[in-house]
Amino acid sequence: MTMSESPPREATAESEMLAGVPAGLYRWLSTTDHKVIARLWMGAGSVLLAAGLLLGAAVSAERLDPAEVGLFGGLNSYFQMWSLYRFGMVLLVAVPLFVGLATAVIPGQVGSTEIAFPRAALAAAWTYILGAGIVAVSVVAGGGWGALDGVTTGEADAMALTLLGTGMVMASIVVGSVCLLTTVISLRTSGMNLMRVPLFAWSILVAGTVWVLTLPVAIANIVVIYVDLRGGPLVFGEPEGSTLIYDQLAWLFEQPQVYSVAIPALGVLGSVIPVVARGRQVSHPAMMVLLGAAGLLSVGGWSQPMLAGDNRDLLVFVAFGLAAVLPALAFLGGNAATLKAGDAPVGLPPAHLIGALGAGLMFLAATAAGAVRVIDPLELIATTADTGVMNLAVAAALLGAVAGMVFWGPVAWGRLLPAGQSVLVLLLLLAGGLVAGLSDVVAGLADAPDVMLADQGDGVIDAMVLVSFAGSLLLALAGLGLLGTLFSSWREGTSLDDPWGGHTLEWTTPEAWAETKVASEAPLLDLASTSSSGDDGQEAS
Amino acid sequence: MTVTTGLPAAALRRPRTVVVGTMFASASALMTYFGLLAVYLNARADARAAGSEWFPDGVVELGPSGFVFWTLILSTFTVRWAVQAIGNGDRTNAYVAMALTGLFGAAVFNQMWFIINDTGFSLDGSPAEFLFFVVNGTFLVFLILAVIFLALTTLRALFGQFGPRQDDGVASAALFWHTVSFMYWVTWIAVYVTK
Numbered sequence: 001m002t003m004s005e006s007p008p009r010e011a012t013a014e015s016e017m018l019a020g021v022p023a024g025l026y027r028w029l030s031t032t033d034h035k036v037i038a039r040l041w042m043g044a045g046s047v048l049l050a051a052g053l054l055l056g057a058a059v060s061a062e063r064l065d066p067a068e069v070g071l072f073g074g075l076n077s078y079f080q081m082w083s084l085y086r087f088g089m090v091l092l093v094a095v096p097l098f099v100g101l102a103t104a105v106i107p108g109q110v111g112s113t114e115i116a117f118p119r120a121a122l123a124a125a126w127t128y129i130l131g132a133g134i135v136a137v138s139v140v141a142g143g144g145w146g147a148l149d150g151v152t153t154g155e156a157d158a159m160a161l162t163l164l165g166t167g168m169v170m171a172s173i174v175v176g177s178v179c180l181l182t183t184v185i186s187l188r189t190s191g192m193n194l195m196r197v198p199l200f201a202w203s204i205l206v207a208g209t210v211w212v213l214t215l216p217v218a219i220a221n222i223v224v225i226y227v228d229l230r231g232g233p234l235v236f237g238e239p240e241g242s243t244l245i246y247d248q249l250a251w252l253f254e255q256p257q258v259y260s261v262a263i264p265a266l267g268v269l270g271s272v273i274p275v276v277a278r279g280r281q282v283s284h285p286a287m288m289v290l291l292g293a294a295g296l297l298s299v300g301g302w303s304q305p306m307l308a309g310d311n312r313d314l315l316v317f318v319a320f321g322l323a324a325v326l327p328a329l330a331f332l333g334g335n336a337a338t339l340k341a342g343d344a345p346v347g348l349p350p351a352h353l354i355g356a357l358g359a360g361l362m363f364l365a366a367t368a369a370g371a372v373r374v375i376d377p378l379e380l381i382a383t384t385a386d387t388g389v390m391n392l393a394v395a396a397a398l399l400g401a402v403a404g405m406v407f408w409g410p411v412a413w414g415r416l417l418p419a420g421q422s423v424l425v426l427l428l429l430l431a432g433g434l435v436a437g438l439s440d441v442v443a444g445l446a447d448a449p450d451v452m453l454a455d456q457g458d459g460v461i462d463a464m465v466l467v468s469f470a471g472s473l474l475l476a477l478a479g480l481g482l483l484g485t486l487f488s489s490w491r492e493g494t495s496l497d498d499p500w501g502g503h504t505l506e507w508t509t510p511e512a513w514a515e516t517k518v519a520s521e522a523p524l525l526d527l528a529s530t531s532s533s534g535d536d537g538q539e540a541s
Numbered sequence: 542m543t544v545t546t547g548l549p550a551a552a553l554r555r556p557r558t559v560v561v562g563t564m565f566a567s568a569s570a571l572m573t574y575f576g577l578l579a580v581y582l583n584a585r586a587d588a589r590a591a592g593s594e595w596f597p598d599g600v601v602e603l604g605p606s607g608f609v610f611w612t613l614i615l616s617t618f619t620v621r622w623a624v625q626a627i628g629n630g631d632r633t634n635a636y637v638a639m640a641l642t643g644l645f646g647a648a649v650f651n652q653m654w655f656i657i658n659d660t661g662f663s664l665d666g667s668p669a670e671f672l673f674f675v676v677n678g679t680f681l682v683f684l685i686l687a688v689i690f691l692a693l694t695t696l697r698a699l700f701g702q703f704g705p706r707q708d709d710g711v712a713s714a715a716l717f718w719h720t721v722s723f724m725y726w727v728t729w730i731a732v733y734v735t736k
Contacts, residue, residue, distance in 0.1 A: 116558050178565040186558040216569045220576030224675055231664050232671045301576065 041100025053479035080144035108506030111189025131168030191518030203267025257300025265400020277342020321374030355403025366392035385444025395433020428478035436471030
């Protein structure tokens, strides 16, 4: 006779108090529980997501009539908010949401009860929150990443503060990623070799490596610019006005680097599809190779203007841009084959499937738009196509992150997100991302400059700016909707241990890991197959 | 019902977590530093292409920077000595080796300080002077971090936390030390030799 006893997943406040677990603010400041640390990343990321998408809608509205730049109070403010939107969506929202989701899920996926270096992970989460706050305050105080109408002394001080906050956010992402990478490399349970790591953990290994190796290059740029502003020869702070600071960091928000933000979304897709299809990936190793290729083609530290000059002339830049489509396409194809080969139930697709598939399609759209952007005769670089590619990649990341939050909600915070609201948020993100991204690419084909300061007098551009504004509004609604969905989940979300029939170890208890033999990337599926064949055998006998 | 008795299962043998984490952190530190160095080299190449002088002749001398180079070579041997000694359970040799490495670190700091003062450069001077400050200053920051890492490791070793069965901390401190030494060797060639 075998007896197993599983403790309840979620400890109650009363039981935690009795067990001596610190409560309140002290708990948030001192915890080493990876799921609590994850909530810091995801909570702050979700609030900033809603704020960032609202800001995006405002910036888009401003473009409707560039001659009357009135919403933000002047050219300089417009440029600050335009650049804050880009910086914010990539480094304050998309990447932190994935770092948070991974912090919650990955230790369990690889069969570890904790994250590597939990205190460093906690420090990273708080540094991110503090850095984001400094960036927001300094931009409002007149800082930012450059100025169009001259830099006053006060603005130079505020810019230095913006750079400090930017550096803090990047450093926090690097430290958080190092904790995750070390968890995947060092804390895997017995039997789980690297080829058996679930695809989400693998995607974080790939994307995290890209972040750990490329964000420090941006930090190096920030060091040069910061020292220059604080006492150097003012190469970057020309009194007559300059966007040199932004130009020097723009490669973070452009292809190929911006693709790295969305690679974990492919990991979410690769994890969700087999569970929905109730089967295995048609080729787990091939999916891993494709994710690795996508990561390799998203390394962009070398493409910054200070090092590469006019990078559209570089053959390697064009080759990276064109080649990036291939792994995206093949990865989507592989997952479509998995879905077809499986036994997915007929009916309305669950929210996480909508989000994950949307993320995959959006990533493909981003790489396709990026491939068009690098074709030299079209002259799309420095047009709104830059923003279009970024919007598509960021939308892919947001769809993946929200789909991941829906899928792993029971693991990350012990509650399901409301299905109807989640579907609505994901559909708004999908529609808004596609409309905003593609319209900017089309406007770029009509030579619309990326920083639009005056009416272009072109019918196509005017129409696309209007369409882009509509897309931004949908995205803003999605951001607000996500906050509402999270609030509903917190207030009245149902708690289920494993509502989807997950295949990987995070869906079971640490006590069960020791008894689960890991012989493939889906140990719980193996266990279920063994049990059902055992039952069949019993019935047959 | 089956009842089994016996010793508890042995703990899983995991790859060395601290060493793996330090490896990623070192890679990150290298990319930061080489990013800076790339900015420096690019600015110098632009200046030369424009036909202007980068450093005035005789201002940045090779001699003192060569002392730093050889001091860091020596420290590479002493830090490996520390790892070897702690792995063999020879604590006395490990302490001596770590102390010597720290001393070499202090010597490098002193020499770098001399080099920076000897040039007479100012931070708000030419772009060449400014970037010289930034590159060498950043190296000093990493050197200080490496010395702090080594000092903390030495303290932990003194309190008996490391030994033949657990030498991860010392190996990690050594790995970061090698990383910082490598930064300087590249700098020496790129900034001082090919100036």
